[in-house]
Amino acid sequence: MDQAREKGIFLEYLTYDLEDTAGINGLVKRVKGAVDTATATRMALINNAGTVAPVQPVGRSSSAAVRAALHINLAAPMLLTSAFIEYTADLPVDRRILNISSGAARNPYVGWGAYCTTKAGLDMFTRCVGLEQKNMANPVKIIAVAPGIVDTAMQESIRNTAEEDFPNRNRFIALHEKGLLTSPDAAAENILRLFLSEEIETGGIYDIRHVP
Template sequence: MTEHLMLLTGASRGLGLAMARQWVQTPGRLLIALARHPDAGLADWAQQHGSRCLSWVLDLADAPAAARVLSDWLAAQPTDVFASATLLNNAGVLSPLGPIGASRAAELSNALRVGLEAPMLLTAAFLRGTGDWSARRAGTVKVLNVSSGLGRRAMAGSAAYCAAKAGMDHYTRAVALEEAQHPHPARIVSLAPGVIDTDMQVQLRAGDPAVFPDRLRFVQLKDAGLLDSTEAAATKVLAWLDRADFGAQPVADVREG
């Protein structure tokens, strides 16, 4: 029981890819990278550092199917093979910017499926599948949900994304209360990672001011050099995951220490 397991969604680019690459740099780790288009170099990178990486090609917009894949895989694992197990729900979708009345139903639905339904179903499958694992008795089963400040402060023009992240925060609070009733609880946190220089920021800066009034704020953040690189943000998120008090505060922000 020496290998450490992480299941990571959205692992093919941006913050997810940076976290994947950093996490497998420590030997003895198994990363399951979930993405529609896996990064071809992750497996070799992990092997170079004494770890392993398996890529699952999954579309989280079909959350029940993704959860079934996870459930089946967990059920096939010995209960005492992993020293720790972590689910890191990182994937999210920012639908086209603008008022909800002008949004397409399919775009709103996709943002909520990927950003909220999938994390909930994967969390349920993960907690169920690890319920009798040795890692659960050791207190080393964790769920980390990558949230956003926009789940705590509404923004016009991005209702679906704000709703998904607010829902993520609140379901995390509820699951933390549920797990506290168990003799060997999993620990769960919904963590805002700060403002990061990703494709999502490019999308925000390119928004039409007529339908996205906050556009200038994101332009100013970029111009002032206030965006974290994906590598810096990944380091902060993974450091939070390793905190001894992980889970004591179920909804948190890396900028609040």
């Protein structure tokens, strides 16, 4: 907030529970209403919110936890994307959408059934929207990016999971102990550099670790 203020950038925060997908259209309307569309040159949507829970084999995962994962990781970004495209369709600005993916979208893990599935779904949704937008007069540039293993609260939660629920836990503990996690600031800088590049392919699926 202080850094933004020093650069004359106005920020407005809206709190919303993305598990409540019924109100997402209203949320996007509120956001658009707070933007000076007369002077805007770019509008962007970054779908970063996510949950790794439930970290358990599917047969022991509660229906409520699975439903929450589906809403937060997949339904919410799909609905946000749909509303963003609709509500910015009449604006002659550069429009971009970034979906935060994961290596788990391509690699299955015991105990991560909901997480892997929702991230794989998000990747496919990104590809579908990319195909839809390619021939539009002012296409939305949409990509999904796997950020690598970032030192966040989610990683701390993974390390504290019971081994019977997540047999790969020790691998993540070792990565943390060896200092091999990417810092959030470094991950954000690399992702934004890619996101704002003119070289991205709409509908593209990227792994930030493999981007020059």
